[in-house]
Amino acid sequence: MFLTLLLVTLVVATVVSLLVALAFSKPIDSILKRIIADEISVAWLKYLKFAILVVGVSAGVRIYELEKYITPARWDKEARVVSLTTERWVLELYRTVIEALQGIAWLLLVFFIFALIAYVIVRIAEMRQGGAADRAKG
Template sequence: MFLTLLLVTLVVASVVSLVVALVFSKPIDSILKRIIADEISVAWLKYLKFAILVVGVSAGVRIYELEKYITPERWDKDARIVLLTTERWVLELYRTIIEALQGIAWLLLVFFVFALIAYVIVRIAELRQGGTAGQAKV
């Protein structure tokens, strides 16, 4: 039963991560093309999609939390293995979805903060180039 739970959480976390990667693919691509006006933006987009998948799966499948279904607590002598009931399955699937989304949300937050900083730098550089080009024409 534990192996089934592990496999199901892996599949659920993977599906959630794939959906998020697909949803955010176009916005991330637009941002990267604006900041990095070069062919390398495609490689960065692929890397960010990969990072979304890795972070989503690693955050969604919590191995240490799932250990309670195969081993008792180490510090408690009277502890027993937690039984996998229907309620536990629902709870674990809910946790998988929420944790995967939370991990991806942090990743995207960090990306968008740095993208915003990079956008401001690019915009300032463009304004300075436009100002010096305008002065040269006069």
């Protein structure tokens, strides 16, 4: 039963991560093309999609939390292995979705913060180039 739960949480976390990567693909691509303005933005987009997948799966499949279904708590001598009931399955699947989304949200937050900083730098550089071109004409 534990292996089934592990496999199901892996599949759920993977599907959630793929859906988020698909949903954010166009916005991330637009941001990268604006900031980088080179063909390398395609490679960065692929890397970011891969990072979304890895972070989502690693955050969604919580191995140490699932361990309670195969081993009793180490510090409690009277502890027993927690049984996998229907309620536990629903709870674990819900946790998988929420944890995967939370991990991806942190990744995207960090990306968008750095993208915003890079955008401001690009805009300042463009304004300076525009001012230098106007002075050269005048």
